[in-house]
Amino acid sequence: MIETLLDSVRGIGRRTIDRIWRMGVAARFFMQILLHSGTGFRRFHLIIREIFSSGVLSLIIILVSGLFVGMVLGLQGYETLQTYGAEESLGVLVALSLVRELGPVVAALLFASRAGSAITAEIGLMKATEQIAAMEMMAVDPIARVVAPRFWGGVISMPLLAALFSAMGVLGGYLVGVVLIGVDEGAFWSQMQSAVDFKEDILNGVIKSVVFGVAITIIALFEGYDAPPTAEGVSRATTRTVVTSSLAILGLDFVLTAFMFRGV
Amino acid sequence: MQRATLDLWVGIFVVAGIVAVLFLALKVGNLGSYDSSETYAVKASFDNIGGLKPRAPVKSAGVVVGRVADITFDPINYEASVTLSLSARYPFPKDTSAAIMTSGLLGEQYISLDAGGDETMLVSGDALKITQGAVVLENLIGQFLYNKSDGAGDEAQQ
């Protein structure tokens, strides 16, 4: 009885130590990426390739989701605001929720499941098929050649995708609110412009998406690099990437929001 | 994929992203209405600022002429010290007065400037002499009740 209790406590302890240890390894991995980023910037086409595979290939899902999220916001917002006779504020509601929260967060969640999982699977497979080992034997540092360009590609793509998501969302809100329902167009834009501040709202949203981009790519790269070189290991690492980075996005979003929009 | 096609796509993507940021900044946000021209800073002290916040508009005759740059507490006079950032396009005379107003019944608060008749104009670093703080609802009610009882006493004397 006591023994089973002790065992479960030991299990918790072991898992905690394991987590902390992994975080330490991930932090060192991050430092290595930063140290070895020089190669990527000297040969920028390496980064361009990765912007293509993580940014351009995520474009469709981001644009379509952004449009629909904006349209839903327009519809729901109108229903709610109408009760208070404040439907002119629809633009404010749509723009603020997109620029501050939904743009960076939803785009990051989509990015994690579209590009993050692809990065993990790709690196995990390169490891499983000994491509990473082969690169090391050819005196080419895989961190500099494979990992760092993917990191920068993701970090550059993420804020652009978030901005596109928000812009599409505002357009979607405009389509539903102004074109479909008939909210006054002038009020829609002017109220939006007087309520949305460039520094407080838009810039902070961009900063958020950059932080999310760093978090997602680090998690994806680390999981891929750390995956056991088997089919099962890679598939589990891919799942872990999506779960871990989704949780990281939501947690970081809370922390960042608390810092950014406090007292305004 | 060919290097050229790849570059093209990435180029389109980056340009689209930047256009989206500009769209958000100019069309959705207020960067377009920011005065890119020079501004000058003027100080004003208020006994009470009510709910005035940084970045609140400064209006004269209903037109936005600047914004509240900073609000601090002055520990010597026990007053609120507000820094106004006014557009250099709109010079004001030295004896301009400032008052904190509310737009609508429950709307946000702003500073209203009333131009005086002085020959010399305000320059950066000057302070506004004549100010009127925000109207606090509790004080207003208190004043009203006091006047009422005062008036009642007068009537009784007569």
Next chain:
Amino acid sequence: MSENLIEIRDLSFSYGQSLVLKDVNLTARRGQVIAIMGNSGCGKTTLLRLIGGALKPTSGSLKVDGVEMGALDQAGLYRLRRRMGMLFQFGALFTDISVFENVAFQLREHTDLPEAMIRDLVFMKLNAVGLRGAHAMMPSELSGGMARRVALARSIALDPMLILYDEPFAGLDPISLGVTGNLIRRLTDTLGITSIVVTHDVQESLKMVDYVYFVSEGVIVAQGTPDEIKASDLPYVHQFVHGEENGPVPFHYPAPEYALDLGLSA
């Protein structure tokens, strides 16, 4: 320049507690093809990884071209590896780039050669393995034997002094097997390379190698020229060369009495 490219003296290696290699002595002269043979899990791949510098010896000395591998830092190791090639078991080609780019990889990474010269060099290397015509293909379109040959072309791209082969014959059909074996021999002779082949394919390797080391459970149990090996009457070598089911390496993995596992107590 000493005549021995690789000199291993009293090398031991252990993973944590378990001793994988014990007191290994091995030399490879320049221009030779050396085979390291043994059954699966005997430590021969570990030995190859030690020579490649992916692992550091626990004790003993391992010199490649007169350089002590255990004492090298990362930069020194990478400098030495530019003059080494390694052929992985299944080729380990980069799957996201074409055959041409795979062979050109090291040229692009380590040199500033103009594009025209890279093109010429890549076609020369591909021609040497007979796959010049496949330069535009992607690795996923290649057969196992072709992938192995492209990987070979890739590993000779910088004209190395040493090539390490990890199971080059695994999973090949008899024709590809012969082709690969001949290719290893021919490249070694024409380019003046030294080759170390880790394999368990006895018949193919005995045809082409200069010297054979037999490893069993981390110890070198026999060595000699192919003729000596064929004539050897050491039980382990005999079992290995002739593929017998029983000998020093038993058919049965160590287990309790058969009757016990079946629940039949004596």
